Amino acid sequence: MAVVPGLRAVISLHRSVTLQHSFGLIKVQLRATCLPRRLCSAPTGSDEPKPQVNPDNQSLLENLNLMGVDVKMARQRQPGVLRKAFTNETGLFQFLQGKGVNRKIIASIISRYPRAITRSIAHLEQRWELWRNIFKMDSEIVTILERSPESFFRSSDNGNLEKNIVFLSSLGLDAKDLHRLLTTAPRTFSNSLELNRQMVECLEDICAELGGKNPEQFVKAVISRNLYILIRSTKRVRTNIDNLRASLKFSDSELLALLKGPGAEILDLSNEYLKNNFNSLQQKMMSLGCQKADIKKLISSYPMVLYIGPSTLSSKLDCLLRGGITMKQILEKPKVLDYSTQNIMGRLEELKRVGYDFQKNGINILDSSKKRFLAKIEKLRASPDE
DNA sequence: CGGACCGGGCTCTGCCATCCTA
DNA sequence: TAGGATGGCAGAGCCCGGTCCG
Numbered sequence: 001m002a003v004v005p006g007l008r009a010v011i012s013l014h015r016s017v018t019l020q021h022s023f024g025l026i027k028v029q030l031r032a033t034c035l036p037r038r039l040c041s042a043p044t045g046s047d048e049p050k051p052q053v054n055p056d057n058q059s060l061l062e063n064l065n066l067m068g069v070d071v072k073m074a075r076q077r078q079p080g081v082l083r084k085a086f087t088n089e090t091g092l093f094q095f096l097q098g099k100g101v102n103r104k105i106i107a108s109i110i111s112r113y114p115r116a117i118t119r120s121i122a123h124l125e126q127r128w129e130l131w132r133n134i135f136k137m138d139s140e141i142v143t144i145l146e147r148s149p150e151s152f153f154r155s156s157d158n159g160n161l162e163k164n165i166v167f168l169s170s171l172g173l174d175a176k177d178l179h180r181l182l183t184t185a186p187r188t189f190s191n192s193l194e195l196n197r198q199m200v201e202c203l204e205d206i207c208a209e210l211g212g213k214n215p216e217q218f219v220k221a222v223i224s225r226n227l228y229i230l231i232r233s234t235k236r237v238r239t240n241i242d243n244l245r246a247s248l249k250f251s252d253s254e255l256l257a258l259l260k261g262p263g264a265e266i267l268d269l270s271n272e273y274l275k276n277n278f279n280s281l282q283q284k285m286m287s288l289g290c291q292k293a294d295i296k297k298l299i300s301s302y303p304m305v306l307y308i309g310p311s312t313l314s315s316k317l318d319c320l321l322r323g324g325i326t327m328k329q330i331l332e333k334p335k336v337l338d339y340s341t342q343n344i345m346g347r348l349e350e351l352k353r354v355g356y357d358f359q360k361n362g363i364n365i366l367d368s369s370k371k372r373f374l375a376k377i378e379k380l381r382a383s384p385d386e
Numbered sequence: 387c388g389g390a391c392c393g394g395g396c397t398c399t400g401c402c403a404t405c406c407t408a
Numbered sequence: 409t410a411g412g413a414t415g416g417c418a419g420a421g422c423c424c425g426g427t428c429c430g
Contacts, residue, residue, distance in 0.1 A: 054410085077400090077401085078411090078412095079411095080410065080411045080412080081411085083410090083411090084411090112400080113400095115411095115412080115413095118412090147398085147399080148398075148399060148400085150399075150400070150401095151398095151399085154413075154414080155413070155414080156412080156413075157413085180395095183397090184396090184397060184398075185397090185398070186398090187398085187399085190413095190414085191414080191415085192413090192414070192415085195414080195415070225394095227397085227398095228397085228398070231398085231415095231416090232416085232417095233415075233416055233417085235416090236416085236417090262393095269419095269420080270417075270418065270419080270420095272418095273418085273419080273420070277420090304421075307420070307421065308420080308421070309419095309420055309421095312420085312421085333390095335391095335392095337421095338421075338422065338423075339421090339422065339423075340421075340422060340423090343422080343423085362390095364389070364390060364391095365389090367390090368389090368390095368424090368425095369423070369424045369425060370423080370424085371424080371425085372389090372424090372425080376388090376389095379388095
C-alpha cells in the first residue's frame with residue numbers, strides 16, 4: 001500500500017513536538033552530524049567521493065537520536081532512508097509502543113531495519129491485523145519483530161501478504177502449521193506470492209517426476225517437516241535432490257519416500273555444504289570399513305546425518321567407537337548420532353562406570369531423554385548385575 | 387513394566403545483489 | 409537515478425516423551 005503523502009507531511013510537522021513530549025528532557029546530541037561536510041574536501045581533489053546530492057535529513061537524525069536509535073548502524077544498512085524528507089518514525093514509535101514494545105527494542109528495530117520508519121500508520125495497522133490472522137496475541141508478533149524486524153517490514157505490499165496467507169492456507173496447511181510457519185520462517189510471508197507459488201510448483205513437479213500420486217500431500221508434508229523450504233531457492237532444492245539421486249543411486253520411489261519423510265529437512269542445506277558433507281561422510285565410513293550400501297542405508301534411515309558437519313560427525317563417530325560401540329551398531333541405530341558429542345561422551349562414561357555391556361544390551365540407551373537415562377543409571381547402580 | 391519405535395518440538399537472520407519504479 | 413522491493417545466500421543439531429509391544 002502506498003503511503004499517503006499528506007499524512008506523512010502532517011506527521012513530519014508534528015514530529016519534534018511529539019518527541020519532546022515522549023522523551024521529556026533528553027538532550028539532543030548532534031555533534032557528528034552537525035559538522036560541516038565540506039570542511040576537509042579540497043574542491044580540486046579528483047579522487048574525493050562526490051558530496052552527497054541529498055544530505056541527511058537533520059531533523060530526522062535528531063529524532064532518531066532521541067529515540068536511542070543507533071544511527072551509525074542505520075546509515076550503514078539503509079543510508080537512503082536517512083535522507084528522506086518525509087518519514088514516520090514518530091508514528092512507528094507510537095504504534096509499536098501501543099503494542100507493548102519498549103523503547104529500547106523499538107530503537108533496536110529501527111537501527112537494524114531503518115526502512116521501517118517509512119511505513120504509514122495505516123499500513124502498519126493493516127499489516128498487524130493480517131499477522132493477527134495467524135497469531136492470537138500481539139506479544140507473539142512482538143517477539144518476532146524483535147527477532148527479525150526485516151521479516152515484518154521489508155515488504156510494503158499488504159495485498160501480497162494477504163494473498164500469501166490465502167495461498168498457504170489453500171495448500172491444506174492448518175492453523176497450527178501456518179502459525180509454526182510464520183513463527184519459524186516469517187520471511188515466507190514477505191516473499192512474493194509468485195515466489196512461493198514457484199516453490200510449491202517445483203515440489204509438485206518433483207513429486208510427479210518421482211512417480212508420486214499425490215503432489216498436494218507431498219508439498220504439505222515437505223513444508224510441515226521443513227518450515228524453511230519456502231525461503232530457499234528452487235535451484236537449491238533441485239540441485240540437492242539431483243545430487244542426492246546421483247550420488248546414492250536412489251530409485252524414484254526410494255527418493256520420494258525419503259523426501260516426504262525425514263529427508264525433507266536436508267533439502268535446504270546449501271548445495272556445497274550438502275555435497276561436502278556427503279563426501280566426507282562417505283570417506284569417513286569407507287575408512288571405517290563400510291560399503292556403499294551401508295552409506296545408502298544410513299542416509300535412508302537417518303538423512304539428518306548429512307546435516308552434521310564433517311568435524312562434528314567425525315568426532316562423534318570416534319567418540320562412539322572409542323566407547324566400545326561398533327559401526328554395525330551405529331548403522332542399526334543411527335539415531336544415537338542425534339545427540340551432541342558432549343552428551344554422548346558423558347553417557348558413555350556413566351555407563352562405563354556401571355559396567356554397561358553394549359554387546360549384550362545394545363545402544364538404545366544412548367537414544368533416550370535425560371530423564372529416562374538417569375532413571376536407568378540409578379537402577380543399574382542399585383542392581384549392577386542386571 | 388521396561389524398552390523400542392517413532393514423531394515431534396525448538397529453530398533462522400542479516401547481509402548483499404539485482405531488478406524495478408517513481 | 410536513487411532508493412525501494414525482492415531474491416538469494418551462508419551458517420550448520422539436539423532433545424523429549426507418547427505409545428505400543430513383548
